[in-house]
Amino acid sequence: MIDEKGSLLLEQVRKYHRESEVFATFTPGVTPVLPSGAVLDENDRAALVEAALDMRIAAGKSARRFESAFARVIGSGRAHLVNSGSSANLLALASLTSPQLEERRLRPGDEVITAAAGFPTTVNPILQNGMVPVFIDVEIGTYNAAPERIEAAIGPRTRAIMLAHTLGNPFEADEIVRIARERDLWLIEDNCDAVGSTYRGRPTGSFGDLSTASFYPAHHITMGEGGCVAVANPKLARIVESMRDWGRDCWCEPGEDNRCLKRFDYQLGSLPLGYDHKYTFSHVGYNLKSTDLQAALGLSQLDKLEEFGAARRRNWRHLREGLADMEDLFILPSPTPDSDPSWFGMVLSIRPESGVQRRDLLNFLEARRIGTRQLFGGNLTRHPAYGDRVFRVAGDLTNSDFITTQSFWIGVYPGITRPMADYMIESLHEFRDGPRSRRTRVPAARVGADARQVAGTSHQGT
Known part of the structure; x- marks a missing residue:
């Protein structure tokens, strides 16, 4: 139980957070646009310190x-x-x-x-x-x-x-x-x-x-x-x-x-x-x-779940609308019918017939400080970890192979601001409308065959 001294200390912690928080102006090409990350406020910092003051180390x-509250939420x-x-x-x-x-x-x-x-x-x-x-x-x-x-x-x-x-x-x-x-x-x-x-x-x-x-x-x-x-x-x-x-x-x-x-x-x-x-x-x-330190932070974060979800939906919708005219380059994602996703990311799949190589596009974005992630492991059966493991494949894995070579995602997490989202939209348009040398046009059927043969890259999203 926090006493008067503890309460004064927690107020100092909140003050420290407010005074040390940096609200930098977004500078395109300089400020990183992360694909994901934590959004933490003064309540989160105070919750961690309060648990530490109570020495709740287990x-x-x-x-x-937290267990009771989370069970109610879901x-x-x-x-x-x-x-x-x-x-x-x-x-x-x-x-x-x-x-x-x-x-x-x-x-x-x-x-x-x-x-x-x-x-x-x-x-x-x-x-x-x-x-x-x-x-x-x-x-x-x-x-x-x-x-x-x-x-x-x-x-x-x-x-x-x-x-x-x-x-x-x-x-x-x-x-x-x-x-x-x-x-x-x-x-x-x-x-x-x-x-x-x-x-x-x-x-x-x-x-x-x-x-x-x-x-x-x-x-x-x-x-x-x-x-x-x-x-x-x-x-x-x-x-x-x-x-x-x-x-x-x-x-x-x-x-x-x-x-x-x-x-x-x-x-x-x-x-x-x-x-x-x-x-x-x-x-x-x-x-x-x-530990209770983790749970104390989780309780503070759980209060913001609805707010965070609204930001994710808002960012995803803005990106989706801003990229609606790019279906010549991308297969754009769709929510499952009858669902309301709290999106983790905006996944884009490059159309093979566009001639665009994913590596070139990702290098372009990363050079602009726009963070990207691939759809985790892509086709997991193609990774060395599973080469000597027993598994069964039911049907073909054509789409999983396609994801391994053609798909990636960009961020929608609550730390993405509207100027950041606009910058991502503008950058993708600039890539498409830039020098034609970025594209090596080949017949769609051949690209599809290549996609099933070239091993994909595993990139864990953090």
């Missing part, structure tokens, strides 16, 4: 408050804070291997359907748990996997679906949930890039059996590092909590000793009756907890 009251029963979005994906998939799920538990060799184009932490937990990814293609425009591709990929060993909402654009959640229910498949909803998005009026993160979020600085709100697993089913929520906390069976909070009032009355496994429940383990788990 997960505590701020973590519990419409889920429980949320479990972890140390990163990558850990959230690992924990979500691993929790489905619990023996407590009996016949429905995932086992080594089971197949999990996922998209080939995306970020590796949606795929890696499948392999890390001894399962087989089934890669499917995505659609150009929305950059999400279509329900019909999922349905066609289901085989006799398919047990789950693990998909991300690409760059904040929701996949067709109701339709994919229907497939999962009809075929008795688990659905893990990777919501790391889409917190605040909705599909048919319902928040993303509320559709899957489990959903995940990331609070890395590039994402919709930040804790610096941090993530969350959300789940509605109480039994599954208990498994997630156990596996996050070393695999222990006890559900006492840190510092608690006997919430169940029978700490020394349990008999589990082949342990003797009365073995301390705090040191009884029901899963082979991890330690993926976060």
Whole structure:
């Protein structure tokens, strides 16, 4: 509890923030236009200092408050804070291997359907748990996997679906949930890039059996590092909590000793009756907890989620309208029908028939201090990490290969101002309308063939 001295100190912290904050005039070509980043204010700084003054160095009251608040925001029963979005994906998939799920538990060799184009932490937990990814293609425009591709990929060993909402654009959640229910498949909803998005009026993160979020600085709100697993089913929520906390069976909070009032009355496994429940383990788990310092910042950021989402939507819409006359060069993105994305970025795909090489365009933008990112790993099956791994490809991956050679994205995060957005629009027009030597025109069919053969570059978005 902060006393009078602490309150005076926090006011000094706020004053320090106001006095040290620099509001530089945007200078085109000099001021960096970042693709993503954290937007932090005096309340965020004060929240971190307040948690430090309380010496809350482990997960505590701020973590519990954040879990409750975040669960309400996305419409889920429980949320479990972890140390990163990558850990959230690992924990979500691993929790489905619990023996407590009996016949429905995932086992080594089971197949999990996922998209080939995306970020590796949606795929890696499948392999890390001894399962087989089934890669499917995505659609150009929305950059999400279509329900019909999922349905066609289901085989006799398919047990789950693990998909991300690409760059904040929701996949067709109701339709994919229907497939999962009809075929008795688990659905893990990777919501790391889409917190605040909705599909048919319902928040993303509320559709899957489990959903995940990331609070890395590039994402919709930040804790610096941090993530969350959300789940509605109480039994599954208990498994997630156990596996996050070393695999222990006890559900006492840190510092608690006997919430169940029978700490020394349990008999589990082949342990003797009365073995301390705090040191009884029901899963082979991890330690993926976060700290109260992170959670305190997260609580402050969560208050701004709606404001941040409005800025992302506004920036995306302005870029989309400003580039509407550039469809000779770009395939412009589209929101999934019936969705309201809180966009992570503005993805642009260069038309092969334009003759423009992506490398030339990115070098042009980067020289103008406009930051770019590719669509994460592009076709992940083409990366060295997966060369000796067992996976299955359902259908072709033509669009994922296209993304690997033709697609990139620019920023829409709340730190992008209108002059910055205008500068990006002007720069893209200038590139298109500049020297014709930038283009090497070749037949579209040949470029398409080349796109399937040339390895793409992995560029992680931060």
